Each structure stands twice: as C-alpha cells, then as structure tokens.
Amino acid sequence: MKVASYNIHKCRGLDGVTRPDRIIRVIRELDADLIALQEVDRRFGRRGGLLDPAAVRSETGLQLLVQSDVSHRHGWHGNALLVRGDPVSYRRSRLKLPGREPRGAIVAEIDLGDGEFRVIAAHLGLFRLSRVDQVDALMSAFHDLPPMPTILLGDFNEWRRWGRSALRGFEPTFGVAPSILSFPSRRPIFALDRILGWPAGLITDLAVHDTPLARRASDHLPLTAEANLEARMPAAQRAA
Known part of the structure; x- marks a missing residue:
C-alpha cells in the first residue's frame, strides 16, 4: 500500500495564487x-x-x-485523510494537542481490503516545547489503544535531527524519524514532514515527491512510502 503526507498550504502556490485544481493534480501524481x-x-x-x-x-x-462536524469544513485542525475507494471499515477519533497554538491529530482505524491498520495524522506546532508536549500526547494516545499496525505521519515542524529534536519521544516505539528534505518546496533544506510506522518494517521506501508541479503547488513537497501491513508485530503484542 502506498501512503503519503502532504501539507497543501491552503492550496496556495509559490506564485501566491490559491489553486485547488493544482493540488488535485499533484495528488493524482502521487498515485497513493x-x-x-x-x-x-x-x-x-x-x-x-x-x-x-x-x-x-x-x-x-x-x-x-x-474529519469536521461542520458541513463546510474538511479537516480537524486542518488535518484530513484521502483513501482509495470505499473502506471496508472506518472508525475515527480526534485528539486535541497541547500547546500555545490550536493543534490537533486524527486517529483513524481503517480497512481498505487488506486488513485493518491505524493512522495517526498530525500537524505539530511551531514552538519546540509545544511539540515536545504534543509528541508526548500522541504517544500516550498510541499506548492507550489496542495493538495494531500504525502509520504515524504529518507535518511535524521539526528541523532538528538530534539532541533537542522534539521527535525523540517517538524513537522508543517508532524508531528514528528519517530525515527527508521537503521544505521549502522550491529548494528543500528542512525535513519537516515525516512518515513513521509500528511495528518495525511497516514503512519502507520513503521518498520525497519532487516534480515541477509539486514545487509550484505548495510550499511543502509531499512524502511517500510503502506500508507493508504484514510487518511482524512483537510476540507479546500478538499474544495480547
């Protein structure tokens, strides 16, 4: 299964023009x-x-x-999901994240026909201490849920790779977040967007989607990856 994360920047391109049609064309390019x-x-x-x-x-x-209960909105704090076709099953919850800005995450359990998996999608804050608290909140939510293959992805707004990186809170469970440069789209120098998975081996072939259209359509380039839903869960979790 091919998965992707994409900050569409409210459909505003680098030319300053809001073009939803251009974003849809990038989404079609992703073929996720x-x-x-x-x-x-x-x-x-x-x-x-x-x-x-x-x-x-x-x-x-x-x-x-x-994700919104308001008819004219799409997302929960701007987060939404696209899936191919009609899910066999779909359950979702929404998580408010702590911090100085209003932020939230989607927690969705989905079966697209090859087995059930969980998606945790988030857009973390601009302030490091807020991100640390938000990572803690996401990990607490993850550990409160029944074991299930889980894809954790989004714009995490963290450019630090070591030491003071707020993403270190993910590492004991999700491993080190690979640094794939995705921002700004014209000439990427920061790895703000991430795709992680649990258990180990769930996420492979992580890459940035860098095309002429993607470089114009938003200030972020999308990330893509392959998700192997047959990745082996730890024995204790399988027994549970």
Missing part, C-alpha cells in the same frame, strides 16, 4: 492509496474546506474522509 493532508481549510472567516471532494474523487479515485 492513503494520503494525510494538512492545511485543508481556510485559516480565517468560516474556515471552509478548500478542496472539492467530488473533483478529488473523479480525478484521483480517492475519497476525502471528512
């Missing part, structure tokens, strides 16, 4: 089975969703799993 999106809603006013779900489905084959 599941995509976590960030910044899917407008920032001010009614904060309406920026993508046309019908256009997304007709042009990409992906369905927008709307």
Whole structure:
C-alpha cells in the first residue's frame, strides 16, 4: 500500500495564487492509496474546506474522509485523510494537542481490503516545547489503544535531527524519524514532514515527491512510502 503526507498550504502556490485544481493534480501524481493532508481549510472567516471532494474523487479515485462536524469544513485542525475507494471499515477519533497554538491529530482505524491498520495524522506546532508536549500526547494516545499496525505521519515542524529534536519521544516505539528534505518546496533544506510506522518494517521506501508541479503547488513537497501491513508485530503484542 502506498501512503503519503502532504501539507497543501491552503492550496496556495509559490506564485501566491490559491489553486485547488493544482493540488488535485499533484495528488493524482502521487498515485497513493492513503494520503494525510494538512492545511485543508481556510485559516480565517468560516474556515471552509478548500478542496472539492467530488473533483478529488473523479480525478484521483480517492475519497476525502471528512474529519469536521461542520458541513463546510474538511479537516480537524486542518488535518484530513484521502483513501482509495470505499473502506471496508472506518472508525475515527480526534485528539486535541497541547500547546500555545490550536493543534490537533486524527486517529483513524481503517480497512481498505487488506486488513485493518491505524493512522495517526498530525500537524505539530511551531514552538519546540509545544511539540515536545504534543509528541508526548500522541504517544500516550498510541499506548492507550489496542495493538495494531500504525502509520504515524504529518507535518511535524521539526528541523532538528538530534539532541533537542522534539521527535525523540517517538524513537522508543517508532524508531528514528528519517530525515527527508521537503521544505521549502522550491529548494528543500528542512525535513519537516515525516512518515513513521509500528511495528518495525511497516514503512519502507520513503521518498520525497519532487516534480515541477509539486514545487509550484505548495510550499511543502509531499512524502511517500510503502506500508507493508504484514510487518511482524512483537510476540507479546500478538499474544495480547
């Protein structure tokens, strides 16, 4: 299964123009089975969703799993999921994250036909201490849930690779977050976007999607990876 994470920057390209159609074309380029999106809603006013779900489905084959209870919005704190086709099963919850800014995460359990797995999708804050608390909150939520193959992905806003990196809280469970440069899209120098998996071996072939269109459509480049849902869970977890 191919998965991706993409901060669409409210569909505003590097030319300053808001072009949802351009974002949809990048999504079509990705050819992924599941995509976590960030910044899917407008920032001010009614904060309406920026993508046309019908256009997304007709042009990409992906369905927008709307996270908001408000009819004109798509995301939970800007986070939303796209999946290919109609899930066999789908359950979701939403997690408010601590910090100086309003932030949240999606926790979704999905079966696309090859077995059930969990997705935790988040957009972490701009302040390091907030990110540390947010990572702790995500790990606490993960450990409170029944064991299941889990994909953890999103824009984590952390450019530090060692030492003071807020992402060190993920390492005991998800391992070291690979640093793939994805921001800014024109000439990437920071690894802000990440895709991690549990158990070990779930996530492979991590790459940045770097095309001329992707470099124009948003200030982030998408990340892609392969998810192997047959990755072996630890024996104690399988027994549980």
